[in-house]
Amino acid sequence: MPCCSxxxxxxxxxxMADTRFRRVLWVVLVINAAMFVLELGAGMVAGSxxxxxxxxxxxxxxxxxxxxxxVLGAGLRWRAGAAWVKGxxxxxxxxxxxxxxxxxxxxxxxxxxxxxxLIGLLALIMNVICLVLLTAFRSGDANMRSVWxxxxxxxxxxxxxxxxxxxxxxxxxxxxxxxxxGLMAGLALHGAVQIMRDASREWRDLRKxxxxxxH
Numbered sequence: 001m002p003c004c005s006x007x008x009x010x011x012x013x014x015x016m017a018d019t020r021f022r023r024v025l026w027v028v029l030v031i032n033a034a035m036f037v038l039e040l041g042a043g044m045v046a047g048s049x050x051x052x053x054x055x056x057x058x059x060x061x062x063x064x065x066x067x068x069x070x071v072l073g074a075g076l077r078w079r080a081g082a083a084w085v086k087g088x089x090x091x092x093x094x095x096x097x098x099x100x101x102x103x104x105x106x107x108x109x110x111x112x113x114x115x116x117x118l119i120g121l122l123a124l125i126m127n128v129i130c131l132v133l134l135t136a137f138r139s140g141d142a143n144m145r146s147v148w149x150x151x152x153x154x155x156x157x158x159x160x161x162x163x164x165x166x167x168x169x170x171x172x173x174x175x176x177x178x179x180x181x182g183l184m185a186g187l188a189l190h191g192a193v194q195i196m197r198d199a200s201r202e203w204r205d206l207r208k209x210x211x212x213x214x215h
Contacts, residue, residue, distance in 0.1 A: 004201065007142070008207035009033060015094075021137050021144065022069060023091070024133045024137070025068055025069050025147070025200050026069070027109035027130075027133060028061075028065055028130040028133060028134065028147075028151070029062055029065040029066060029069070031060045031126050031129065031130055032059075032062040032065065032130070033059075033062045035055075035058045035123055035126050035190045036055050036056075036058035036059040036062060036130065036155040038119070038122075039051055039052075039054055039055035039058060039119055039123055040052060040056070041058075041069075042055075042104035042115055042153070043119075045112070045115065046111045046112040046115035046116055046119075047104075047109045047110070047111045047112065047180055047197075048111035048115070048116050048164075048177050049097075049100050049101055049109070049110070049111070049177050049181040050105045050116065050118055050161045050164045050177045050180045050181045051099060051115075051116055051159070051161065052109075052185065053097040053100060053181045053185070054123055054154075054157055054161055055122075056093060056096065056097070057093060057154060057157065057184070057188070058091045058123075059091055059135070060090065060150075061151070061154065062090065063089065064086040064089065064090075064146070064147065064150060067082045067085060067086060068082065068086075068144075068146075068147055068182055072125050076078040076202065076206060077203070079120075080202040080203050080206070081199070081203075082198045083142040083145075083146040083195055083196075083198065083199035083202075084195070084196050084199035084200065084203075086194030086195060087122075087191075087192045087193070087196035087199060088192065088193075088196065090150070090188045090191050090192035090195065091188070091189055091192035091193075091196075092181050093185075093188050094184075094186070094187075094189035094192065095185070095189075095197065097181055097182075097184060097188065098182070098187035099122065099180050101181050101182055101185070104153065104174065104177070104178060104181075105174075107176050107180055108174070109177075110168070110172065110173060110174045111168055111174060111177050113137050113161050113165045113168040113169035114165075114169070116164065116177070116209045117162060117165035117166070118166065120158055120162045120164075120165055121160035121162060123154075123158045123161065124155065124158035124159065124161075124162065125156055127151060127154040127155045128155055130151045130154070131148075131151045131152060131154075131155050134147055134148045134151050135148065138161070142195070142198040142199045142201075142202045143189075145195075146195040146196055146198065146199070149191050151189065151193045151196060153187050153188070155188060156187060157183075157184045157213065159195070159212075160180045160183055160184065161180060161184075162182075163176070163180060164176045164177045164179070164180035165203075166181075167178060167180075173208050190197075199207075
């Protein structure tokens, strides 16, 4: 004989998942905040557009994780809305990176490749850790999926930063750095569209099947 009704069991399971998700979010939030400070400083010292772009991505992720924590216990409408805001912030980040690239090109910057490689490798390791922690929640609601998508994009971006470091080291020019920063901007814009599309779909479903605001 089951110990609880299906609704009660489902509610208990969801609560446990939210608790685990909250703990993981705190861990990845701390990692991203720390890496933002480290990578932004290194990017400025090295003169790397890719490192600075990746640093601001860490900051955006830290802010997004904070939003996710704030709405974790809220209803589907709040969580879908938070996911949409996160998608929009990723889009703004992508546009900002494009502007940074133009500035570096205009100034003829050539970044310091060894610093790019070292910090890029550290950032990759940290983001792989975050991705592994978040993978269990990639099939959740739009809010959970958006967090996993952000982390997945970060891993891809870090790999391209390492390629940029090799390119700068091998050519002595800043173009590999600019190209990779451009790819990161494109990845951010693509992820923004994907997240906002998921959130909008959940909003449409909620309009068809309304639920109370706090559910």
